[in-house]
Amino acid sequence: MxxxxxxxxxxxxxxxxxxxxxxxxxxxxxxxxxxxxxxxxxxxxxxxxxxxxxxxxxxxxxxxxxxxxxxxxxxxxxxxxxxxxxxxxxxxxxxxxxxxxxxxxxxxxxxxxxxxxxxxxxxxxxxxxxxxxxxxxxxxxxxxxxxxxxxxxxxxxxxxxxxxxxxxxxxxxxxxxxxFSFAQPRHDAARGFAAWKWAAVAVAAALMLHLGFIAFNAHALRQIAEAERRTAEQAIATVLPGMPLTREVGPILSRLTPTQAVAAEGSFLPLLSAVSRTLADAPVGFRRMSWGKTENTLVVLVQSPGLEDLQGVERDLETAGFTVRSGAATAGNGGAEVEMRIGRGAGG
Structure with a gap:
């Protein structure tokens, strides 16, 4: 152009x-x-x-x-x-x-x-x-x-x-x-400059993917499932290279669509946003995340320096009104991890 x-x-x-x-x-x-x-x-x-x-x-x-x-x-x-x-x-x-x-x-x-x-x-x-x-x-x-x-x-x-x-x-x-201009010529030093390098190719709405969740691989509709999976793999390759896709690709493809064009918002993104805010200062990381559509839960493999941190995360989530079901925690030299299924509380 x-x-x-x-x-x-x-x-x-x-x-x-x-x-x-x-x-x-x-x-x-x-x-x-x-x-x-x-x-x-x-x-x-x-x-x-x-x-x-x-x-x-x-x-x-x-x-x-x-x-x-x-x-x-x-x-x-x-x-x-x-x-x-x-x-x-x-x-x-x-x-x-x-x-x-x-x-x-x-x-x-x-x-x-x-x-x-x-x-x-x-x-x-x-x-x-x-x-x-x-x-x-x-x-x-x-x-x-x-x-x-x-x-x-x-x-x-x-x-x-x-x-x-x-x-x-x-x-x-x-x-x-x-x-409109981000920048004026170099010798006009009194004016500001601005520009942006964004990692995801598809749409601005993909920016939230950097919060730690990865794409989901679904086989829901037989005729388009493989096409959607390939699309999701290509889109996430530059963001989290080598990370595997799980069962549901729908959420990532929805995020690839420009925000203003999405007809309706489900429960996935509000729950993800609320959980992310709650854990913003917690000493944890997410190794894997998927969406339990039937129960409307986030299924997250959480990593932390130790078991006490994982227990603290669970307490923080429950105090914030979420329901949390944790699997068996494991600990090693690299820290501790546990799978948590996080949902809205009765009042959420």
Whole structure:
């Protein structure tokens, strides 16, 4: 999409903007109360913090333009300090490449605008967020997102994706989007720089995977089970290489789908989030995690320095209102571990 950036983006000191790959930029819609600029940045940071799996000191959270936004809605971009240093050395301004795709209107429901080039597709969603994915994964992500309407701005999407073809005259980006920049030229040192390196390719929603849980392998639907398993393996390979998949791949594929397009939220993610918050300061790690769908429980293999720590974790969870069933704990030179089945309490 470099040519599109050069055509539509304003030049700074004669230098055209350069698009930052969508895989490197996480995007979120957050809603915060009316506030001044300083308060708003703090509120946006707080709203995004629990939706990413990186410490705040390692990232930049930048507000991007969002045309026709609902009151209180803001587009937040998550950017890593690692890439920030690289962009700081560049001579040109930079912007996330999905801002070069105009935000599709959603008068009749969810819409994706898709720019496909070869084996890669960049998507701009109706809420203003964006992501990139392998073109081969796009039909599965589209199904998981509830089959939003599609507009094809680049190469044909294929028979599996019924799209309105706008490739003959793709609409230009919104001027405010095209004018956005993470960084100005290097000699303009008074201005800040920001960019982000994200490990998961599929969608921003995959960021929570770094909390320690791994993908799930299911054989639920005979015709699509193998395809879903391969997709999950490919997606997790760069996050936790070599880790085995267990029985249920549904949760990871749901997390690969952009957050705003998920039709409904089950009990898995709220329970995982609540347990993670409870154990945030505990001296433990997760070696394996799976989902007990029948009982709505997290099945977690917990590691800690010693048996007393495991007992403390169980007490903390029960005090927080969870039900915990623990298996037989084992201890060795490397510490102790036990399998716990964690569910909501009677009042949860």
């Amino acid at each position: 470099l040519a599109r950036a050069e055509e539509f983006c304003p030049k700074v000191d004669g230098l055209p903007a350069r698009p930052v790959a969508a895989e490197l930029v996480g995007s979120f819609i957050v809603n915060v109360p009316k506030s001044n600029a300083r308060q708003r940045q703090a509120l946006i940071t707080f709203a995004v913090e629990e939706r990413i799996a990186a410490p705040l000191h390692a990232v930049q959270i930048v507000q991007a333009p969002l045309s026709n936004a609902k009151p209180g809605d803001h587009l937040a971009l998550v950017l890593s300090n690692n890439i920030m240093a690289e962009i700081a050395q560049a001579d040109a301004p930079h912007l996330p490449e999905y801002l070069l795709i105009p935000r599709p209107s959603s008068d009749t429901g969810p819409v994706w605008s898709v720019w496909k080039e070869g084996s890669r597709a960049v998507v701009r969603c109706y809420d203003g967020t964006g992501f990139a994915a392998e073109a081969a994964m796009l039909p599965l992500l589209w199904q998981r997102a509830g089959k939003p309407a599609l507009r094809s701005l680049g190469e044909p999407l294929g028979d599996a994706l019924p799209a309105e073809d706008l490739s003959d005259a793709p609409p230009p980006p919104d001027p405010a989007d095209a004018a």
